[in-house]
Amino acid sequence: MEEVRASSAWVASHSSHVTVDSEGIEKVVESVENSIPKVEWNYEGIHYFDNGPLTVQYLFVLDALNFCFWPDQELNYDDLASGLKAALEKDQSVFNADRLQKYTGPELRELLKWPRPLPLEDERVRLMHEVGFELERSFGGKASNIVESCGKSASKLVATIARHFPGFRDHTVYKGHQVFLYKRAQIFAADVWGAFKGKGYGEFNDVGSITIFADYIVPAVLQQLGVLRYSTTLANIIGANKEIGSGTEEEVELRACSIYAVEKMRDLIVKRTGKQVLSVELDLWLWAYGVSNPSLQHHRTLSIYY
Numbered sequence: 001m002e003e004v005r006a007s008s009a010w011v012a013s014h015s016s017h018v019t020v021d022s023e024g025i026e027k028v029v030e031s032v033e034n035s036i037p038k039v040e041w042n043y044e045g046i047h048y049f050d051n052g053p054l055t056v057q058y059l060f061v062l063d064a065l066n067f068c069f070w071p072d073q074e075l076n077y078d079d080l081a082s083g084l085k086a087a088l089e090k091d092q093s094v095f096n097a098d099r100l101q102k103y104t105g106p107e108l109r110e111l112l113k114w115p116r117p118l119p120l121e122d123e124r125v126r127l128m129h130e131v132g133f134e135l136e137r138s139f140g141g142k143a144s145n146i147v148e149s150c151g152k153s154a155s156k157l158v159a160t161i162a163r164h165f166p167g168f169r170d171h172t173v174y175k176g177h178q179v180f181l182y183k184r185a186q187i188f189a190a191d192v193w194g195a196f197k198g199k200g201y202g203e204f205n206d207v208g209s210i211t212i213f214a215d216y217i218v219p220a221v222l223q224q225l226g227v228l229r230y231s232t233t234l235a236n237i238i239g240a241n242k243e244i245g246s247g248t249e250e251e252v253e254l255r256a257c258s259i260y261a262v263e264k265m266r267d268l269i270v271k272r273t274g275k276q277v278l279s280v281e282l283d284l285w286l287w288a289y290g291v292s293n294p295s296l297q298h299h300r301t302l303s304i305y306y
């Protein structure tokens, strides 16, 4: 994930619309350094878990579809996680690789018991097909085989997923520079780690290499905490709920500066307390804080990456 760190830092140092405020970082770190709120993975109890390979299959399908909920005001990540969980509990074969390749939009909706078309539904269906096809072609149909092929390395897992599944290649070009963000690939590694509590499929020797997952919630939290500052124009666009195009400078800066800022927070916490802290832990805390504040205004980009 060195490329995620390095390219995000590059964006932060060439940024035009978003600033990382080092005083803001110091204040936040001062207020939490001795007690980083520990957020349990699956604190909401919405995820499927059976301690076996089917859990890995579930998490992979979940993270293949884990993006862009906001266009439907009533749809949340929870609906996806708990909808897929209920479907799997009813029928253990719903995520078999052959079945994944055949879903239609209405069938996906039916699986989730969602009463109307999902945002970017055609893309969601296409990505399910892609996952089913490549799982079958290269991994014996099982996402657990991807994990097993990575020798307990989260960064290898992210790289393997990005190599095999185009839908997970969350990268862009910013001011002529290739930038890697890998939100859903990294969140999958973190989900496996969190679900299995760092054991079995979830044992990674390099879990510290994962960065935060640059979505639309974490930047809004960081801005509210005073860690990120927006230009007036950008603040107005977000405040007016106007869409920001995918791949625009503004969008890339929001995401990359969030990654960079949390890496800085983590460095400072380690320096001041001598205690190790993982970016994943900081992400879970910031994200849980964000989703518990529905008034928080976030940026709106139609994207399959987050």
Ligand SMILES: Nc1nc2c(c(CN[C@H]3C=C[C@H](O)[C@@H]3O)cn2[C@@H]2O[C@H](COP(=O)(O)O)[C@@H](O)[C@H]2O)c(=O)[nH]1
Pocket: 040, 041, 042, 043, 044, 066, 067, 068, 069, 070, 075, 076, 077, 078, 187, 191, 194, 212, 213, 214, 215, 216, 217, 218, 283, 284, 287, 291, 306
């Ligand atoms: N940075 C970060 N972003 C995250 C997650 C998660 C879910 N992680 C689960 C895994 C274990 C825990 O128990 C969590 O429940 C979803 N998202 C993103 O948020 C957005 C959903 O927003 P809304 O429209 O309000 O539902 C959407 O872009 C989604 O992709 C995270 O952990 N970190």
